[in-house]
Each structure stands twice: as C-alpha cells, then as structure tokens.
Amino acid sequence: MRFEREVEQEYRPVMLAALQRKVDALAKEAGSSVPACPQCGQPMGHHDTRSVSWLARWGRLQVLAPRYRCVPCQKQCRPLLDLLGVEPGRICGSLARLLALLAVVGPYELAVRLAYLLLGVRVSAMGVWRVAQRLGQAAANYSEALSQYHADSRSQGAPVEHAPPVVVVGVDGCFLGMQVRTTRRRRVGEEPLPPLPPVEEGQFRDVKTGVILLPQERVETSPGRRSVVRRFLVTCLGDADDIFRRMYAQLRELGWVGSATMVVIVGDGAEWIWNRATMFVRRCEILDFWHALEHAWGFARLRYGVGSAQADGWVHQIAEDLRAGKVEDVIARLKRLRPKTAELRESLQALISYYSENATRMRYDEYLRLGYGIGSGAVESAHKQVVHARLRQAGMRWSEAGARRLLALRLLLLNDNWALLDRMRMVSLA
C-alpha cells in the first residue's frame, strides 16, 4: 500500500508537467492562425491574451489564450480553449468524465467524497454538479438525436439480416418530485440558503423506462430466479409517445426489428401501453403475470382476510389455472361467485373486467411454450436501477433539465455504453 502511494505521490507532478507540455505544444501550433468570424466570414481581430487555468486529473493546467473579436458583428472567441475543450477555471477532460461517473452513482456530496478517496482530487459539489450537467446535456442531446433520426422513415437503421425472431419489450414508470422554483437559489453573502418549499401536488413528473431484451438470453441464476444477460434500456422524462419513440429507435439502432421479428410487449394493463403497442405489426401482447395475480390478491384479501390460508389457496389455484392458459375458466368461475357485501361485489366485478379485457393477453401456457416469458420483472428491476437508485432518494427534487441530464448519463452507464461519452463534447452551460 505504501509503495503504491509513494509512487503515485512522486509521479503526479511528473504527469502534470507532461500534460502541461502537451498543452503548450498545442498552443504553439494553434497560436498563429486567426479565426474567421462565424457571422461575416472576415478574419477576426486580436483582442487580448490572458492566462487561463483549469483543473485536470493531476492538478491545475494553464495556457495563454488569445481572444479574437469581430467588432461589427459583436462576436468573440477563444479558439484555443474550444480546441482544448476547456472552460476557464473549470474541470475538464478525463477528470470531468470520472466525476460525472461518480455523480451518476451517488448524490453530488457523496461524489465529492469519493473523488477525494478514489482520485485524490478535491472538488466542490458545485464542480461535480457542473460537469454532470455539461456531460449529461451532451448525452441527452445524443439520445434525442438518435430517436429523431430513427423516427424519420427514410433514415437507415442497422442491418436487419441478423434480426432476432423474438424480442421482448416492456415499459415501467414512476413519478419524480420536481423543484418548484424556476431559477436556482443563490446565496447572498454569508446567509444560508432558504429552505426549499415542500412538494405539492402536480409538482411531479412522470419518468418512464423501457427495456429491450432477447428471451433466449434470460438465464436462471437460481431455481425460479431469472435474470437477463443483456438488456438495453431507454428512458425519458415525458409522455408515452416519447418512450415508445425511444424504444423504437433503440430497436432500429440494434437492428433488432426485421420483417419477421415478433415483438413481445409485456405490460401491467395500463391502456397507454397497449394503445402504442400497435406500432409493431408483428406483436404479442402479454399482461404481466404478477400484475394479473396482484388483482386476484386484492379480492382474496377482502374476501378471506389478509394473510389467511384460504386467500393463499384461492390465489394459488388461480395462478395454476392462469399459467395453464385457462383464463376463460377462471373468468367463468369468478362469475359464478355470489359475494355477500357490496364492497366484495364491486371488487369481484373489477377483477372480472380486468381479466376479460386482458384475456387475449393472458395465454400464459402459450407464452411459456414459446419462451416469451410471462412477467415484467426485468422491466421493473431495470426501472428501479435507472431511476429509484439515484433519483428517488429521500428529499430529492429535480429540475427538469437536471433530471433529464442525469438520466441520460445513467443510461450510458447501465447500458454499458459509458465509453460513448468520450466521443461527445462537453456542452457549455450558458
């Protein structure tokens, strides 16, 4: 341990110096070229040259950055900073990506502590927040562009000659607490920030997660417990159309929807899912088995009491029959029941309606035989990983942009696509 730390201590300054030499070399190379005004195209005039510093992985770097101006167009630029991708006084480059990674895993204050423990870097929570925003915006732009690209019928998706015969998709959603204020609170002098107003009704936004997986990649990790080797996630802070658009884009990007591909859609019975499922011509709609049972539980608890063996047995029988594809029998049996109270009658009627409306999506024997699966467990667990684990911790509230950016970053990580961030430029926050 000591050896490792000693070597690190010794070589940090050496690495910083090497990095500084590379920056200097680039500055020298770029120094003589005069940029053209983006508006009028005329060469811009030199205005001033100032020393600019920023924080990199092994310490502070600096460079003399010339500023150019076009007076008539009121344009100015510092091309060297653009070339380096740095903002004066800020965090840049590989460090920014590492900090963003920490911010994607935990709250900003925790990321600050992790940054020190793991990287030996001292940064502020604001600094971490800022890089997460800048990179998150880049990631959000990328995924938005991708779904727009694939929404255009003329655009080309990945080749589909290896499209799988079956692909399973599912959607899940929950609500995020949103910030009420439209501008960030600013500290004035030494005064502490005023507390946030409490969340009231209507200050929530729907966040949805879509999951795409191949049924043959489901593996049984232990008896009865299935997990998937690989799944692709999409997410959005928005409406039903948006999440389906994103799922479709991801499917096209993967080359997973050929003309013969069966798209299996697993849902909890929410109407908006089935309404949009029709966009897939070859499809199989499945009502999530556990949701189907949950509805039976609702009635059983009311009729036999919570935790009673009778309720248990009754639901167990329904589960057996549903699994065997006997949904019509189950409905017929429910219709023969004559409950005594109005409350029970109402609950039973709701159950019968739910099963009747979804009967064509409850051919569980068939789905099992075809290997489609019958539950949306993978969808729910994915949604929890994307959203709950980071964005739904106690007291958290989000700005629209903040949530969208962090979701975009989290998706890159969970889709095992973090390296993609290297190809994106950090977006400037105006």
Ligand SMILES: [Zn+2]
């Ligand atoms: Zn100009």
